[in-house]
Amino acid sequence: MPGLTRGRLLDDMSDAIDEVNVIKYEPTSEDTQAGEDWKSEATFDATKDKAQFRQYEDACDRVKSFYREQHEKQTVEYNLKARENFKKTTRARMSVWEAIEYLNTLIDESDPDTSVSQIGHLLQTAEAIRRDGKPEWMQVTGLVHDLGKLLHFFGSEGQWDVVGDTFVVGCQYSDKIIYPETFVNNPDYNDPVYSTKYGIYKPNCGMDNVMLSWGHDEYLYSVLKDQSSLPEEGLAMIRYHSFYPWHRENAYSHLMNEKDQKTLEAVRAFNPYDLYSKSDEPSEVEALRPYYQSLIDKFFPPVINW
Numbered sequence: 001m002p003g004l005t006r007g008r009l010l011d012d013m014s015d016a017i018d019e020v021n022v023i024k025y026e027p028t029s030e031d032t033q034a035g036e037d038w039k040s041e042a043t044f045d046a047t048k049d050k051a052q053f054r055q056y057e058d059a060c061d062r063v064k065s066f067y068r069e070q071h072e073k074q075t076v077e078y079n080l081k082a083r084e085n086f087k088k089t090t091r092a093r094m095s096v097w098e099a100i101e102y103l104n105t106l107i108d109e110s111d112p113d114t115s116v117s118q119i120g121h122l123l124q125t126a127e128a129i130r131r132d133g134k135p136e137w138m139q140v141t142g143l144v145h146d147l148g149k150l151l152h153f154f155g156s157e158g159q160w161d162v163v164g165d166t167f168v169v170g171c172q173y174s175d176k177i178i179y180p181e182t183f184v185n186n187p188d189y190n191d192p193v194y195s196t197k198y199g200i201y202k203p204n205c206g207m208d209n210v211m212l213s214w215g216h217d218e219y220l221y222s223v224l225k226d227q228s229s230l231p232e233e234g235l236a237m238i239r240y241h242s243f244y245p246w247h248r249e250n251a252y253s254h255l256m257n258e259k260d261q262k263t264l265e266a267v268r269a270f271n272p273y274d275l276y277s278k279s280d281e282p283s284e285v286e287a288l289r290p291y292y293q294s295l296i297d298k299f300f301p302p303v304i305n306w
């Protein structure tokens, strides 16, 4: 055909392949129900004392300068742009396990508590949930919960828009966020609307309707809500796991609606496994892989559009 260059042809082909592979994922009703057995208290043995985690005052300069930068740059304007960019394109097409391996080279600058690799942290989280006899959907949620950090390889501006704790933008910054004094250099800090208690939000509008600082939680939630059969509790664990000002410090109750009580319960049930499973013991990746691959096959399509 005249005018059909090789480049065009390849483009057309990959569009067609996309269409073939993007078969709408149809979960069976049985795997989307969370049941009740995720609610029991976490009892797994942590290797360190709980008080040793999240010691931000004593953290190294890498962590402090990470948050200084994040708190200066996460503006409403940036957050709107990040969400718009997210919708524009598919950044990669990979299976869940490929994504786990791909992420492994990232060293998280915001984390004062672990020196193991990202695979190590994902497996430690999932294994702690499994040891406590929690349901498969929760184990696999633990396995994938930080895969949103892949954003770092997809043209993020740094780590400040990928990792770290999250907070609400568009209203007054809560003093329950770590290093709250570092917001003074954020242009929104003095904005006549964004600096007020409610800012752009209505009282009790619900966490679904607030804009959380963009990063791995919001990104992964957006990717998986249509490409997994995780129950809503699992998706909430992913979306809010870094929202410590909310799930640990009880901030933002004036923005919560009734449904958020249940969401918060799920996020809190997940947190001990994410935080207190962190240890410097390496995991037996290859030995654990077949078990987790079988869970991945149950809850995710073979290839995910990232």
Ligand SMILES: O[C@H]1[C@H](O)[C@@H](O)[C@H](O)[C@@H](O)[C@H]1O
Binding pocket: 108, 110, 111, 112, 146, 163, 164, 165, 166, 241, 242, 243, 244
């Ligand atoms: O440093 C950590 C890390 O980036 C985690 O993945 C995130 O979920 C936490 O909130 C944060 O404190």
Ligand SMILES: [Fe+2]
Binding pocket: 145, 146, 216, 241, 242
């Ligand atoms: Fe995380």
Ligand SMILES: [Fe+2]
Binding pocket: 121, 145, 146, 274
């Ligand atoms: Fe994590």
